Amino acid sequence: MKPLDSSHASPPAASERAIISVSGLNKIYGSGFQALRNVDLEISRGEIFALLGPNGAGKTTLISIICGIVNPSMGIVLADGHDIVRDYRGARSKIGLVPQELSTDAFESVWDTVTFSRGLFGKAPNPAYIEKILKDLSLWEKKDNRIMTLSGGMKRRVMIAKALSHEPTILFLDEPTAGVDVELRRDMWEMVRSLRDNGVTIILTTHYIEEAEEMADRIGVINKGEIVLVEDKTVLMRKLGRKQLTLQLQHPLNAVPAALSGYDLTLSEDGLQLIYDFDAQSEETGIAGLLRLLSEQGIDFKDLHTSQSSLEDIFVDLVRGRA
Numbered sequence: 001m002k003p004l005d006s007s008h009a010s011p012p013a014a015s016e017r018a019i020i021s022v023s024g025l026n027k028i029y030g031s032g033f034q035a036l037r038n039v040d041l042e043i044s045r046g047e048i049f050a051l052l053g054p055n056g057a058g059k060t061t062l063i064s065i066i067c068g069i070v071n072p073s074m075g076i077v078l079a080d081g082h083d084i085v086r087d088y089r090g091a092r093s094k095i096g097l098v099p100q101e102l103s104t105d106a107f108e109s110v111w112d113t114v115t116f117s118r119g120l121f122g123k124a125p126n127p128a129y130i131e132k133i134l135k136d137l138s139l140w141e142k143k144d145n146r147i148m149t150l151s152g153g154m155k156r157r158v159m160i161a162k163a164l165s166h167e168p169t170i171l172f173l174d175e176p177t178a179g180v181d182v183e184l185r186r187d188m189w190e191m192v193r194s195l196r197d198n199g200v201t202i203i204l205t206t207h208y209i210e211e212a213e214e215m216a217d218r219i220g221v222i223n224k225g226e227i228v229l230v231e232d233k234t235v236l237m238r239k240l241g242r243k244q245l246t247l248q249l250q251h252p253l254n255a256v257p258a259a260l261s262g263y264d265l266t267l268s269e270d271g272l273q274l275i276y277d278f279d280a281q282s283e284e285t286g287i288a289g290l291l292r293l294l295s296e297q298g299i300d301f302k303d304l305h306t307s308q309s310s311l312e313d314i315f316v317d318l319v320r321g322r323a
């Protein structure tokens with residue numbers, strides 16, 4: 001895909017890095033249900049941020065508040081410097097939203113529907129820009145086709161074209177690949193990356209952990225209306241890289257022998273399990289050396305196994321731990 005917008009040619013100053021800033025956000029629906037609790041969150045300019053959470057966690061509520069569809073009960077949200085309540089129009093003009101459901105007029109042509117979306121934001125017509133996004137999204141050949149004649153994947157791309165029609169700097173994608181086949185999912189990932197490379201900040205919600213692993217620069221986990229984790233993906237992956245080797249000893253130990261102090265070892269309470277934490281991604285795991293030392297120390301073991309935590313485990317633990 002070719003550039004959509006090159007307005008971010010020079011690196012942003014530190015103070016400008018947060019393109020979305022959410023502080024002390026609470027949402028209590030009319031029913032009395034509290035859907036968001038004291039949410040603080042900063043989205044950096046130019047990143048892909050994945051928001052993960054189980055059903056009903058508050059993802060849509062959070063996105064809807066930022067997009068001005070739902071009113072906050074308390075708290076402040078700034079979108080590219082605009083207060084989403086006091087300066088709704090200013091904030092909304094910076095944001096494109098691709099909702100989960102495909103909601104386009106089946107009888108309209110691709111060109112008309114995207115042009116109309118731009119008009120809704122009060123932007124002057126810009127056929128050259130519309131042409132560019134349709135070309136970038138491989139929809140140019142279909143510009144005169146009615147939406148109803150398009151495949152599911154093309155309809156999704158039309159939704160993205162609509163969301164981009166008013167040249168937003170922030171794009172929300174709510175479950176962009178739900179119910180989409182593997183090949184199309186990879187195409188979507190490619191497309192989202194290329195949008196990011198062209199200066200658009202992307203916030204996506206997903207149920208696919210693999211999607212967050214593949215796409216996101218940072219990952220946020222929300223559960224029961226609270227943000228429970230925000231982490232750089234690479235840091236999370238490093239954590240993922242942690243593995244454990246568990247040795248089932250023949251005879252219990254009272255303490256980890258001094259000769260083994262160079263290793264990150266933990267002894268179970270009954271003294272029968274020696275657990276070694278190591279970095280699975282490093283070339284030298286240290287396992288061979290540890291086993292040699294154990295043999296030299298006359299420490300026999302009858303069994304051993306390794307285990308590794310995945311992002312899915314981390315996610316499930318976080319969500320269960322607070323259930």
Ligand SMILES: Nc1ncnc2c1ncn2[C@@H]1O[C@H](COP(=O)(O)OP(=O)(O)OP(=O)(O)O)[C@@H](O)[C@H]1O
Pocket residue numbers: 029030031033034035053054055056057058059060061062
């Ligand atoms: N208009 C409303 N009135 C009352 N409660 C609501 C309303 N909208 C959402 N909720 C409740 O707020 C909670 C959060 O809903 P939300 O749609 O934000 O979750 P979600 O994380 O997007 O879930 P999903 O992954 O299922 O889309 C849910 O318990 C939901 O039932």
